Amino acid sequence: MALIVHKYGGTSMGSTERIRNVAKRVAKWARAGHQMVVVPSAMSGETNRLLGLAKELSPAATTPELQRELDMIASTGEQVSVGLLAIALQAEGMPAVSYTGWQVPIETDSAFTKARIQRIDDQRVRADLAAGRVVIITGFQGVDAGSNITTLGRGGSDTSAVAVAAALKADECLIYTDVDGVYTTDPRIVEQARRLHTISFEEMLEMASLGSKVLQIRSVEFAGKYRVPLRVLSSFTPWDIPIDEEASSGTLITFEEDVKMEQAVVSGIAFNRDEAKISLLGVPDRPGIAFSILGPVAEANIDVDVIIQNVSHDGKTDFSFTVHRNDYARTMDLLKSVVVPKTGAAEVTGDTRICKVSIVGIGMRSHVGVASRMFQALSNEGINIQMITTSEIKTSVVIDEKYMELAVRALHKAFDLDQPAAA
């Protein structure tokens, strides 16, 4: 007997018919002898509907007071879901009880609309599990020290599920999604993309942050921190497939590096075309220069991704970084009006027509020549590399966006990702 956490997305909860299917699937697991905790999202479209009503009354939630009310409103979507799922399970003859974030309680800070979980009290849930009940907990939300309802931000139900699994020391947390696992790259771009049976936690982090949007990144961080075995699998399989088959489907996110050593050097190719690059040329190379450039950017709440500064010549250096394309114009204005006068930079240049392509693999740590193989593959296709950054398990290049698909396909092939992995 294991303690299992299931997480179902909004699509799986999209109608009473689908909720009934979720109930049947959960009941199957419970009848197999497992203690079951379920974290469902709001019915698809519901959170948008609720926030849309709020927006009609106040276009922007610019104050903590307004954000508190948004959380009050948005959190009801999940509350309806848990109640409906509990009813569906009871209708299946399976004892079940639902809890909101404040009832568990799931304690968070007071950062309304983007709160962080601080502590989960598992006492009430454990008592129900011991009594043979399926426990259903609202995703996406918690309660702060002042008894205010908070939400974790969009996609926060993944994080809730992993946090609950961590608090309960669950044997596995299964995330049921629209996709059937994590792929070597996006199958819409590379037809030969394969589903990975396992992926390491660190690789998953890099894949998630680079745009393979299977899981919310914070949920992966949480899983890593608390070593929660996490499985991404399809919610579209029939509810009554054999439980053994279901339990080994999808992609398992693991913490055992030894397993990976025997496998491919590179696990996947990630990419992102939401960014724009900006360079300050001829910046005087003195201590504190990076801060005097990025300080004002951070203050303006603009997120920076890649940052590159190369060695200097004649006391001058070039400083480059990427921001989201939506922030490009604002960042350029800021640099020209504030940063250039302050730093004495010679010039500001930028380009929105770029993309970032990355190879990700825990095997890169112990294999030399991985990056050069990447550069060779791109060179063979005549693709010019504009920027390069590397980390222990990832190498990223910034290239002209028109080459993105070509680069992803070339790299997928160069690292033998088209071939089925050894079993």
Add this chain to the structure above:
Amino acid sequence: MALIVHKYGGTSMGSTERIRNVAKRVAKWARAGHQMVVVPSAMSGETNRLLGLAKELSPAATTPELQRELDMIASTGEQVSVGLLAIALQAEGMPAVSYTGWQVPIETDSAFTKARIQRIDDQRVRADLAAGRVVIITGFQGVDAGSNITTLGRGGSDTSAVAVAAALKADECLIYTDVDGVYTTDPRIVEQARRLHTISFEEMLEMASLGSKVLQIRSVEFAGKYRVPLRVLSSFTPWDIPIDEEASSGTLITFEEDVKMEQAVVSGIAFNRDEAKISLLGVPDRPGIAFSILGPVAEANIDVDVIIQNVSHDGKTDFSFTVHRNDYARTMDLLKSVVVPKTGAAEVTGDTRICKVSIVGIGMRSHVGVASRMFQALSNEGINIQMITTSEIKTSVVIDEKYMELAVRALHKAFDLDQPAAA
């Protein structure tokens, strides 16, 4: 400066445009210097939509476990309303904060779907009022000792508003509704029906329970118990009418009997055609007979309204009562199969084509001949009286339903309710 509670129904909260109007009206009161607490219902149709979803999964909520989940689901309607109204007020530049039942907290028993309020903690609300904030509290719901969400049953928002007003010792509780006050009788039946400027608490109780469905009966009981001055007024007046005019509109439910002594003997005519009458004839007249008849009926959860037992002849008596028409067939079956064999009654008869018409007036206490004037008026119209019951401030007759409108009109005229009251 007064402490005022406003209650708005689902129609008033039916769209963001209407919510904006409610916010403007409340802001007007707050800017006039009043401390404001607002109790809104769910947006019209929302509670039915939510319970409809639950019903698709489980047609009947027959267990406390299922009823708990219904409350979990249904309570979200009001939670959305309070959040939206708080946002609308903030958008008007008026500080406002919303609370659910459990946040106040409004403590109830654990009778899910029909809980009763036990205690309201006013500390948090008072702090907000002192800080100049409008406080918005969910109607219809509370929290039990086990931190489960409970609801008060349909229409419970009236009760919430009055209970909150009682806990805060509010100066007045204003119930904004689809009608502009309490009338001498239903204007759809008697064209000359007039709005009452004031009505006593006891009269209001009788009027409410007899079908003048302006206020939920429990809210009137609450108002009486805690002496909360209650005003029923229209939510359809423009939000910007002068506050003095608004504050004296509608019908005020008072506790000062002296005021009433100078006014009409009868305040209104109530009626009800939802009932059916049932008689057991030739019942042996012995101690315990009423219980042996009504005990099984109560056990079957059938509500009984009028009960009549007249003097006996030859050791036999006739026992009559009324039930809701929906319960008529079930009650007849129960009497024939269980009660008749047990009591030795000679016969069971019943009739669904009846109605109940009542005159209500606190003045009846001190005026003789009120009932006989009623019987005379009915006699003049050739209406036969089937049953009669009386209380201190009410006299009811059961008659053939086809005479209902005629009887109401005749009584309305006989007691001079067509004439404007003295100012």
